[in-house]
Amino acid sequence: MVLRPGTNAGALVTLELTVGPAAHGGHCVARHDNRVVFVRHALPGERVRARITETRSRYLRADAVEVLSASPDRVAAPCPYAGPGRCGGCDFQHVTAEGQRRLKTQVVREQLVRLGGLAESEVADVSVSPLPGGPLGWRTRVRYAVDDAGRVGFRRHRSHEVLPVDRCLIAAPAIQDSDVTGRRWPDASAVECAAGAEGVSVLAVPTEGRAWLVAGEPEVVERAAGRVWRLPPTAFWQVHPAAADTFAACVLDLLDPRPGERVVDLYGGVGLFAAPIAERVGPDGEVTLVESDRAAAAAAKAALADLPQVRVVRGRVERLLGRLTDLLDLAVLDPPRTGAGAAVVEALVAVAPRAVAYVACDPGALARDVSTFRAAGWRLAEVRAFDAFPMTHHVECIALLTP
Ligand SMILES: C[S@@+](CC[C@H](N)C(=O)[O-])C[C@H]1O[C@@H](n2cnc3c(N)ncnc32)[C@H](O)[C@@H]1O
Numbered sequence: 001m002v003l004r005p006g007t008n009a010g011a012l013v014t015l016e017l018t019v020g021p022a023a024h025g026g027h028c029v030a031r032h033d034n035r036v037v038f039v040r041h042a043l044p045g046e047r048v049r050a051r052i053t054e055t056r057s058r059y060l061r062a063d064a065v066e067v068l069s070a071s072p073d074r075v076a077a078p079c080p081y082a083g084p085g086r087c088g089g090c091d092f093q094h095v096t097a098e099g100q101r102r103l104k105t106q107v108v109r110e111q112l113v114r115l116g117g118l119a120e121s122e123v124a125d126v127s128v129s130p131l132p133g134g135p136l137g138w139r140t141r142v143r144y145a146v147d148d149a150g151r152v153g154f155r156r157h158r159s160h161e162v163l164p165v166d167r168c169l170i171a172a173p174a175i176q177d178s179d180v181t182g183r184r185w186p187d188a189s190a191v192e193c194a195a196g197a198e199g200v201s202v203l204a205v206p207t208e209g210r211a212w213l214v215a216g217e218p219e220v221v222e223r224a225a226g227r228v229w230r231l232p233p234t235a236f237w238q239v240h241p242a243a244a245d246t247f248a249a250c251v252l253d254l255l256d257p258r259p260g261e262r263v264v265d266l267y268g269g270v271g272l273f274a275a276p277i278a279e280r281v282g283p284d285g286e287v288t289l290v291e292s293d294r295a296a297a298a299a300a301k302a303a304l305a306d307l308p309q310v311r312v313v314r315g316r317v318e319r320l321l322g323r324l325t326d327l328l329d330l331a332v333l334d335p336p337r338t339g340a341g342a343a344v345v346e347a348l349v350a351v352a353p354r355a356v357a358y359v360a361c362d363p364g365a366l367a368r369d370v371s372t373f374r375a376a377g378w379r380l381a382e383v384r385a386f387d388a389f390p391m392t393h394h395v396e397c398i399a400l401l402t403p
Contacts, residue, residue, distance in 0.1 A: 191203070
């Protein structure tokens with residue numbers, strides 16, 4: 001059967017497919033008519049009947065709607081909103097927790113090889129580790145969309161349409177127990193919930209203008225790395241409750257900061273990495289945190305006020321890096337999903353710190369930046385990967401790069 005290009009062009013067409021390996025983005029790869037088919041809701045090795053959802057000249061997208069021969073990793077999705085054409089938030093509700101980690105391990109290795117230029121043998125020991133807690137009830141930050149009737153929900157996969165939900169099973173228990181899904185939100189386009197150590201803050205976000213606090217405190221309290229932070233509900237904080245401690249310990253372990261060293265913490269947020277690093281470098285060392293968000297930078301200044309060796313600089317890394325990096329020993333890079341980019345990596349490499357810890361929420365962006373490091377003569381010394389986002393295709397990697 002030949003399918004012509006266009007979104008939903010093949011919506012009524014189903015194909016029988018043998019499903020191949022996982023690919024980045026929450027789907028697996030199959031083949032039909034010499035084209036790649038990205039199949040959601042399937043697993044490697046399965047035989048499925050798949051409904052085509054999008055037809056392009058070089059690839060198709062499809063949803064497995066019937067499983068003809070199931071993988072041993074397949075389970076019944078615990079969430080009633082998961083499945084073909086339904087909530088776009090989770091990708092792997094139909095997979096065991098161990099199976100999800102195997103899929104993510106495969107994707108991280110594949111990205112490092114294909115985009116990072118590493119040999120298969122160099123990534124053979126990369127594997128995704130679990131964080132404490134199960135695959136449900138971990139999400140401490142939830143942004144609900146609001147439909148035309150004022151009900152909260154999540155967007156369907158690759159759609160603007162909101163699927164109303166009465167409960168999100170991956171949300172932290174305090175968010176599930178709040179009354180957000182039971183209420184109507186006629187004046188909001190989104191509702192944001194942040195569950196900190198001392199309660200849930202809820203913000204209603206209008207289409208235009210400022211968000212307003214609906215419940216809880218204007219500052220969320222978080223504890224990690226032996227410290228307390230007070231931050232606005234919208235400031236970045238690691239979403240999984242075990243992530244902040246785990247990642248801070250991992251960055252310290254990989255970089256091994258020594259007394260008196262000079263460190264930059266780029267995309268530093270509220271200072272999760274800057275604080276423990278500052279304690280290690282001590283009063284003779286220096287830690288410069290660069291963060292563009294005004295509220296996050298202010299929260300970092302307040303939380304790290306007892307560490308005079310920390311300097312918080314508000315601004316964009318791309319603009320400030322050139323002025324900050326003379327005499328640098330170590331760097332942390334924790335950019336948003338798009339990655340740091342070649343210009344930032346090249347500016348960092350030019351001042352030759354002895355090591356860089358790269359914290360990445362997108363293995364594709366990490367792999368592209370690793371290839372820039374490698375082109376400059378650096379090597380990827382180690383990668384540790386964590387399943388900080390169970391049920392979704394997302395995965396966190398922390399890489400050590402050395403000259
Ligand atoms: C992935 S978060 C990491 C925050 C922090 N390292 C942590 O783990 O809590 C990325 C941070 O970079 C900030 N950011 C985004 N783009 C930036 C830029 N161009 N320059 C500086 N900071 C930026 C965001 O506001 C956010 O706080």
